[in-house]
């Protein structure tokens with residue numbers, strides 16, 4: 190079976206699952222190769238029947254990378270049978286609750302995992318009213334002042350907790366920053382999300398690259414270059430085409446999503462982070478994306494899993 194044929198079968202299968210609202214098929218983890226699994230495909234409001242944002246990159250059956258940990262991803266992490274021990278990296282895109290609120294709960298859960306290795310974690314530096322990664326972690330984990338100070342070992346490696354190896358990427362950074370090097374390489378780049386410091390991530394394993402656009406308004410040419418030729422490009426679809434005002438400073442309209450994916454030359458575009466206002470007319474919004482982007486388009490659902498064939 191060719192790469193294209195297998196991907197078409199995969200995509201059509203996912204589409205059926207999504208539109209039929211069936212239980213997500215358990216397809217992860219495949220024993221070999223790279224796969225993207227969606228932990229949460231919803232937004233910040235508890236009315237969309239979905240967990241908030243979170244994604245896992247599986248490699249050879251192991252959950253190696255976590256991108257975002259919004260509300261509800263704690264439960265999905267367990268349902269996916271992901272392993273805290275197996276994780277090489279956690280990338281937090283920004284400190285809105287729908288991208289980060291379950292992270293301390295996942296850390297507590299990880300306390301029982303037997304993990305002994307430090308855990309690299311990246312996130313944005315401070316900007317506007319938002320803390321940077323370090324201050325955000327301190328606000329929860331600091332020994333005497335943190336809300337969850339009983340987990341302070343994650344800051345210094347004490348008490349049988351593993352140290353979090355922190356990397357902050359300043360919001361005014363104009364070039365991609367390498368935040369993990371090795372068998373998996375991960376780069377981060379600030380993306381435009383109104384006044385909120387936010388990062389996109391590019392995860393590369395061999396010939397496969399998965400780009401996470403995060404919440405953004407689609408106006409950054411630097412991001413389009415960052416996402417160039419991505420095997421999978423994950424973009425968010427929280428607003429309809431007719432949105433105005435603050436919404437379009439925060440988020441990309443469907444036509445903007447299509448333009449970014451088209452100009453980046455992405456192989457497959459995964460749409461996620463739906464909200465009631467974009468789900469209300471989902472077929473129309475996805476149709477606008479499909480009109481502007483000729484590649485494969487996958488509509489994500491919680492726990493949907495996408496094996497990513499090696500292109501070599």
Ligand SMILES: [Zn+2]
Pocket residue numbers: 283285382385404
């Ligand atoms: Zn956001």
